[in-house]
Amino acid sequence: MAKPSFPPVEKNLLRGTGPQGHRERMRHRVLTNGAETLADYELLEMLLYYSIPRKDTKPLAKALLHRFGSLASVFDASGRDLRAMGVSEQAILLLKFPPVVAERLALAEERLRPRLGSWDQLCSYLSGSMVSAVPEQFRLLYLDNRNRLLADEPVDDFASTAPIFRRGLALQAVALIGIQKTLASFHATTSPLKLFAQRLSHEAGALSMTLHDVVIVSERRTPLSLRQRGLL
Structure with missing residues (x-):
């Protein structure tokens, strides 16, 4: 009796597994539909991507929102409080930029409109x-x-x-x-x-x-x- 044969598994079928595959799907979603479609924890999750490589940042993003109550409060949190939640120095530095950018954009908008x-x-x-x-x-x-x-x-x-x-x-x-x-x-x-x-x-x-x-x-x-x- 002949042994059954199975088609080879293509590498791209495995590409969507693990944290890296999740990141690729998130990037594609933003590029296709815009960042405004993301929930607060997803926005925070993506920001943390760039300071925490090769690790799923969703649990940390959700933990930060649970601890501080809102996305704005996470950005306003002190470095000491963020470090207590396990946030790295590089990630803390990254989280300090969005509020400054938002404030300057608002001021520019107020001048123009x-x-x-x-x-x-x-x-x-x-x-x-x-x-x-x-x-x-x-x-x-x-x-x-x-x-x-x-x-x-x-x-x-x-x-x-x-x-x-x-x-x-x-x-x-x-x-x-x-x-x-x-x-x-x-x-x-x-x-x-x-x-x-x-x-x-x-x-x-x-x-x-x-x-x-x-x-x-x-x-x-x-x-x-x-x-x-x-x-x-």
């Missing part, structure tokens, strides 16, 4: 941005759902609101603020800007947008809000 969710924040923005603004030019600030600035752009024609809303939809804006710098005295009740602002406010609602305000900026007076005046 300032938050304009209050009157004080808006006035602070205008004090810098309106210095070089063209007098009598109407500008629109497009904001996201957290009142962060998406764009600050001029509006050259009051005849149509369509270009404004096309731009707003392209930016995925949910709110608008109108700004005009004036050198002359401004009469809010008789200005064509008041009528345009009221039209803009009405039409914005149909597109699930909000006109927060229209503000008149003068070099000699404090900014004038049409909404505060009851004109919107």
Whole structure:
């Protein structure tokens, strides 16, 4: 009776076993789907890969989260407390970088996209941005759902609101603020800007947008809000 034969086992079938195979699968997952798909322990696990070679870092990642309560708390933990959990000096050094990077990215984002969710924040923005603004030019600030600035752009024609809303939809804006710098005295009740602002406010609602305000900026007076005046 002939002995049964079995096909040879390919090496790549064994490649997925052990810690190294797990790391390869995790890398592939991040490259394919993005790091945002990872759970907190998986993010920590992958960070620890680069300071703890040839060892499964999942148990340590889960133990750190259990001990300190959150990913942020792990990053904030002292070197002494991390060493007590068995974390190496090299791994401790690596864990000190994410909070610094996150803080600097947040500061850069704040400079590029300032938050304009209050009157004080808006006035602070205008004090810098309106210095070089063209007098009598109407500008629109497009904001996201957290009142962060998406764009600050001029509006050259009051005849149509369509270009404004096309731009707003392209930016995925949910709110608008109108700004005009004036050198002359401004009469809010008789200005064509008041009528345009009221039209803009009405039409914005149909597109699930909000006109927060229209503000008149003068070099000699404090900014004038049409909404505060009851004109919107």
